[in-house]
Amino acid sequence: MADTRATVLADIKNSRSKKASDADRAKAVAERLSGRPTGIIPKRGQLKQSERVDLFAEMATKVHSSVVKVKTYEDVPASVSNYLREHNLPAELIMGSDRRLAKAKWAAEKNLTIKKGPSDGQDLVGVSHAKAGIAETGTLLLASGSENPTTINFLADHHIVVIAAKDIKGDMESAWSSLNKKDDQVEMPRAVNFITGPSRSGDIEQKLLLGAHGPRALQIIIVG
Amino acid sequence: MELTSHNLKSNVKDALGNAQLQKALSNVPKGFIDKRAKAAAALDEFEALRDKGREIKDHTLANLDLYLQAYEQKVIENGGHVHWAKTAEDARRIALEICQKHNAKTVTKGKSMITEEVELNEHLLENGIEPVETDLGEYIIQLRNEKPSHIIAPAIHLNQGQIEEDFRRVHTHLEDDRDMSEPETLLAEAREVLRKRYFEADVGFTGANFLVAETGSSVIVTNEGNGDLTQTLGKVHVVMASIEKVVPTLADCSQILRILARSATGQDMSVYTTFSTGPKREKDPDGPDEYHVILLDNGRSDMLGTEFEEMLRCIRCGACINHCPVYHSIGGHAYGSIYPGPMGSVLTPSLAGVEKAGTLPNASTFCGRCESVCPMRIPLPKMMRHWREREFEQHLQPKAARYGLALWAYFAKRPKLYRALVSFAMPALSLLGGTSKRISSLPLASGWTKHRELPAPEGRTFMQAWAQREALKQEAK
Numbered sequence: 001m002a003d004t005r006a007t008v009l010a011d012i013k014n015s016r017s018k019k020a021s022d023a024d025r026a027k028a029v030a031e032r033l034s035g036r037p038t039g040i041i042p043k044r045g046q047l048k049q050s051e052r053v054d055l056f057a058e059m060a061t062k063v064h065s066s067v068v069k070v071k072t073y074e075d076v077p078a079s080v081s082n083y084l085r086e087h088n089l090p091a092e093l094i095m096g097s098d099r100r101l102a103k104a105k106w107a108a109e110k111n112l113t114i115k116k117g118p119s120d121g122q123d124l125v126g127v128s129h130a131k132a133g134i135a136e137t138g139t140l141l142l143a144s145g146s147e148n149p150t151t152i153n154f155l156a157d158h159h160i161v162v163i164a165a166k167d168i169k170g171d172m173e174s175a176w177s178s179l180n181k182k183d184d185q186v187e188m189p190r191a192v193n194f195i196t197g198p199s200r201s202g203d204i205e206q207k208l209l210l211g212a213h214g215p216r217a218l219q220i221i222i223v224g
Numbered sequence: 225m226e227l228t229s230h231n232l233k234s235n236v237k238d239a240l241g242n243a244q245l246q247k248a249l250s251n252v253p254k255g256f257i258d259k260r261a262k263a264a265a266a267l268d269e270f271e272a273l274r275d276k277g278r279e280i281k282d283h284t285l286a287n288l289d290l291y292l293q294a295y296e297q298k299v300i301e302n303g304g305h306v307h308w309a310k311t312a313e314d315a316r317r318i319a320l321e322i323c324q325k326h327n328a329k330t331v332t333k334g335k336s337m338i339t340e341e342v343e344l345n346e347h348l349l350e351n352g353i354e355p356v357e358t359d360l361g362e363y364i365i366q367l368r369n370e371k372p373s374h375i376i377a378p379a380i381h382l383n384q385g386q387i388e389e390d391f392r393r394v395h396t397h398l399e400d401d402r403d404m405s406e407p408e409t410l411l412a413e414a415r416e417v418l419r420k421r422y423f424e425a426d427v428g429f430t431g432a433n434f435l436v437a438e439t440g441s442s443v444i445v446t447n448e449g450n451g452d453l454t455q456t457l458g459k460v461h462v463v464m465a466s467i468e469k470v471v472p473t474l475a476d477c478s479q480i481l482r483i484l485a486r487s488a489t490g491q492d493m494s495v496y497t498t499f500s501t502g503p504k505r506e507k508d509p510d511g512p513d514e515y516h517v518i519l520l521d522n523g524r525s526d527m528l529g530t531e532f533e534e535m536l537r538c539i540r541c542g543a544c545i546n547h548c549p550v551y552h553s554i555g556g557h558a559y560g561s562i563y564p565g566p567m568g569s570v571l572t573p574s575l576a577g578v579e580k581a582g583t584l585p586n587a588s589t590f591c592g593r594c595e596s597v598c599p600m601r602i603p604l605p606k607m608m609r610h611w612r613e614r615e616f617e618q619h620l621q622p623k624a625a626r627y628g629l630a631l632w633a634y635f636a637k638r639p640k641l642y643r644a645l646v647s648f649a650m651p652a653l654s655l656l657g658g659t660s661k662r663i664s665s666l667p668l669a670s671g672w673t674k675h676r677e678l679p680a681p682e683g684r685t686f687m688q689a690w691a692q693r694e695a696l697k698q699e700a701k
Contacts, residue, residue, distance in 0.1 A: 005308040008467065011525035012289040017533070019286070029290040032283070032472045033438055039276050039479040042269045059492070096509070118509040121419060137493040144508060151510045154452045172478040186474060188302075188439045190504060190511050191456070194497040199449040202489070203361035203379050204387060204407040205248070206255040212360060213415055214449025214496070 036185075038173055045136035045170030052135040053222060056168045059138030063197030064210060065218040069165075072223065076104040076162055079221050080127060081112060083160060087217070093125040094156065098147040101129050101162060118149035119156060126156030126215075132178040133168035137196055140220065141175045144191035153193050159215040161195070165224035226343070228560035229572060229581040235558035236587075248381050249555050256546035259490025260597065267492075273483050278601045280476045281537040284468075285528065291437045291470045292519065298440025302502030304515040312342035315464060315520045319344055319429070322516055323353050326460055328426035334444060334451030335359035336431030337375055337540060338464045338520060340562045341575075344429070355429075356421045358450035360414050367394050373556030375563065376488055376542040381555045384410070418450070428458025428512065432465035433484065433539065435517070438473040441499040442517060445484060447491075452498055461500065461512035466520045468536040474499075480539060483599035488541035523575040531610050535570050537600040542567075544594035544604055550587050559584060566594035566604040573611050582620045585611035643687055650681045657681075 020028070047055060057067040070079050084091055094115040095101055106114055119126055128148045132141040140161050144150045153159060169175045172194075180187045199214030210216060228235065239245055264270045284291055296306045309315035315338075323331060331348065333339060333355055345355040345366070357366040361379035365372060367390045372378030379387070388404045391413055404410060422428075430451050434443040442463040444451045455461045471477050485491040504511035527533055545551050545565030556564035561572040561581060569584040585608035594604040615621055616629075635642040657663050657680020665673045672678055683689070 004310050004314060007310055008308050008519070008521045008525065009289045009292065011310075011521065012292070012467070012528060015525050015528040015530075016286060016288065017529045025287050025290060028283075029287050029294065029472070033294060036438065036473045036475050038475050039280075040269050040272050042267060042482070044267070063491075063493075063495075121423060139493050144511060145505075146507050146509050149509045150452075150456050154449050154456065172481070173475060176474055176478070186439065188441055188499065188501040190501055190508055192441075192499040192501075193452070194493065195495065196491075196493040196497075197495050199447065199495055201360045201411060201448050202255070203359070203364065203377065204410060205384055206251045206377070206380070207407050209408055209411045211415070212411060212448035212450065213358065213418065213453055 041171050041173060042136055045134070047135065047170060049166070049168075052170055053165050053168050056133050056135040056138055057220075057222065059135065060197070060220055061138070063138055064200075065138065065197050065220050067220045067222065069222045073100060073104045073162075076101070076221060076223065077106045077109045077112070080160055081109045083158075083219050084112075084125065087158065089124055089158065092123075093127050093160075094119055094123040094152060095127040096146055096148045096152065098129040100164070101127065119151040121151075121155045123152070123156050125158045125160065126152035127160045127162065128152055130161050130163040131167065132175040133163050134170075134172055134175045134194075135168055136171045139172075139175075139194050139196040141178070142193045142195060143179065143189040144193075145189055150191050150193065153195065154199075154214045156215055157211075158217045158219065159195075159198070160219045160221065162221045162223060165222050168222070227572070227576055227580050229576075229584050231560055232558065232583040232587060235560055236554050239554040239558040244383055244386065245381055245555050248383050249552060252380060252546060253552055256490070256543075260487060260543060260546070261490075263486040263490040263492060267482070267486065270483065270486065273479060274599050274601055277480045277483050277539075277599055278537060280471060280479060281600060284471055284476075285533060285536055288467065288470070288528070291472060292467060295435050295437040295440055295470050296519075298437065299502070299515075299517055300440075302440050302515075303505075304440065304502045304517060307516065307518045309518055309520045309522070312520070312522050315342045315518050315522070316344060316347040318518050319462060319464065320347060320351055320353075322460065322462055323348065323427050324351075326426050326514075328353055328460075330354040330356055330421065330425050331427040331429055332356050332358050332422055332425040332454045332458060333362070334428070334430035334446065334454040335362050335378070336429065336464060337372075337562065338431050338466055339429060340372060341466075341522065342464070342520065344464070356418070356425065358418050358421065358454055359446075359448060360411065360450075363414055363418065364390060367391075371557065371562055373564065374542060374545060375540050375567075381557065422453045422457040425454070425458045427460045427462055428454035428456075429462050429464060430455050432463050432469050432517075434477050434480070435465055435470045436472075436474055436477055436499070437470055439499070439501055441474075441501040443477060443497065443499050445481070445494045445497050447489075447495045449496055452496055455498075455500055455512065456510060458512055460514040460516065461503070462516045462518065463500075464518045464520060466522065467524055468538075480599075484539055484541055487543040487597065487599040527574050532570065532574050532607055534602050535567075535574060535607060537602055538567055538571070539600060540567075541599055543597040543599065547593040547597050549589055549591060549593070554587075559587065566608070567602075570602075570604055570607040570611065573614075578611060578614050578618060579620060582611065582615040582618075585609075585615070643685070646685050647688065650685050653681050654683075 201212040662677035
């Protein structure tokens with residue numbers, strides 16, 4: 001309600017320690033929002049591209065993701081099929097309309113059934129393409145949209161995420177910059193999911209249990 | 225929130241005598257402390273990032289009104305709705321109105337301390353709407369009709385056997401003789417039961433770890449994935465967050481995220497960190513049709529400009545709780561507030577008043593571990609001292625404590641008298657200790673001697689020892 005809004009804002013304004021003038025404060029806020037100063041970037045991820053990919057794989061493995069590397073997008077379907085066989089999974093999966101995924105020659109995997117679109121919760125395996133990776137923590141950045149529906153990230157039992165090696169950045173700040181920009185500002189998709197390993201819970205006696213409400217397994221395929 | 229903090233003493237007694245609870249609590253220091261220490265040590269920049277986090281929050285709090293308005297504008301630009309709530313009652317009313325507008329029958333909930341603070345579940349139930357907690361820990365305590373005993377591990381006071389009993393009691397559609405001896409089975413069962421609920425829910429409620437002014441995004445940080453299913457699958461996503469959750473930019477948020485998970489669970493990053501910006505867009509295949517944010521004040525604006533302002537930097541990681549020897553002994557429920565441990569002992573009196581929660585800041589040994597691990601460098605012991613002073617000023621302590629302190633102060637202000645008394649008392653106590661040098665009962669000190677023996681003082685008083693030391697020094701010269 002408009003009245004409550006005014007009350008809350010006035011209460012904040014009146015209680016705070018009055019050090020700066022309103023004009024100075026407005027200027028400081030505008031500057032911060034447009035300047036977006038970068039803070040401290042950990043050295044851990046500041047590496048050459050190839051070392052960065054290795055660190056990413058190492059950190060991702062530490063948090064119970066599994067990582068494989070393939071040379072080109074053409075190798076992706078076979079890699080996915082392998083994963084399904086190794087885990088005794090039916091040859092079925094769901095994915096969005098991601099262009100890089102679409103380019104891979106899925107037809108070569110004759111037994112594979114591919115559903116397109118968002119997940120309704122009945123899918124054992126989902127395939128997505130990440131926008132970026134973060135070497136610092138072994139994290140994937142996925143953006144919502146028809147290319148990579150958000151529901152696939154959380155409803156599939158096995159989530160297979162494909163990422164281009166060149167999209168693996170050192171740190172979170174660099175990963176942000178891989179999203180589209182308008183006037184130098186990030187254009188936020190409806191949802192940005194940073195994913196670091198398969199879902200887990202420690203709610204029963206602090207024991208680490210994988211596969212809480214989201215995927216039980218996270219397979220990362222690095223291309224390039 | 226309903227408080228039973230005034231019962232602290234009897235709550236503590238019950239907690240100490242509760243064998244199940246004591247067994248569960250023994251897990252707290254084992255897990256959290258070691259993991260946090262390792263994660264912090266593994267990042268060279270960790271201490272510098274704590275300074276940075278403090279700086280970001282201090283800057284934001286100094287301009288909170290402006291950042292909230294900037295945030296609101298962005299949410300609206302992205303097609304979302306912002307509602308302002310001065311009190312818990314406002315927040316409950318707004319939440320209910322949104323649910324009623326969509327004829328909601330059930331709502332799912334991601335883990336949110338703010339909805340606990342305003343007692344949203346009770347309010348929805350009274351109005352015929354079923355709230356379903358989806359975080360495993362929250363789900364378990366909802367089945368037990370309990371409150372969380374920890375802000376990030378709500379069911380940490382329970383053992384596996386108790387959870388098994390609850391699941392057998394409630395999940396009656398499953399076979400009675402099923403094997404539930406492994407924790408994995410319990411988790412799988414909860415996953416199965418809750419899966420359906422996400423799809424049935426009309427509204428999904430989440431809290432927010434951060435609100436980003438630059439983009440109008442709400443951020444949740446979780447491990448289970450339930451928060452994301454809640455906010456993705458509900459037709460309407462409602463974020464309930466307190467006003468101090470706002471940070472200026474994505475860059476600022478990224479800085480604080482680096483210290484949040486490490487301080488909380490010792491993870492470099494939690495499994496899911498999600499930035500939500502508005503409702504489903506035109507070409508989106510999934511996501512909520514409506515996106516609402518309820519911004520809650522509930523006493524926080526009153527903390528600005530006071531000695532408790534720094535508490536508003538808190539990012540609810542739980543590190544102070546995990547490291548608190550008092551919490552390790554009594555668990556969360558004994559505090560009688562949904563915010564336990566050191567952060568709760570500072571926050572609860574701020575939100576509920578020192579009259580109702582003034583006993584809490586006394587539940588501290590002032591060992592300082594909380595401040596030493598707080599990622600936002602909040603001076604928690606200092607603030608608890610402030611509350612104790614206020615409690616004293618407002619004559620809220622028991623008479624025995626007040627008169628005892630007054631008596632002590634009388635002597636302390638008269639050093640000669642104090643020394644004379646002590647130089648008499650020390651040998652007397654020493655005598656009382658006998659050959660074992662322990663005192664097993666002492667008038668006025670039964671609170672101590674009932675549970676353990678008091679070591680008898682040996683030798684001289686400090687002043688006597690000091691005088692002798694100085695004299696020896698002089699001689700040596």
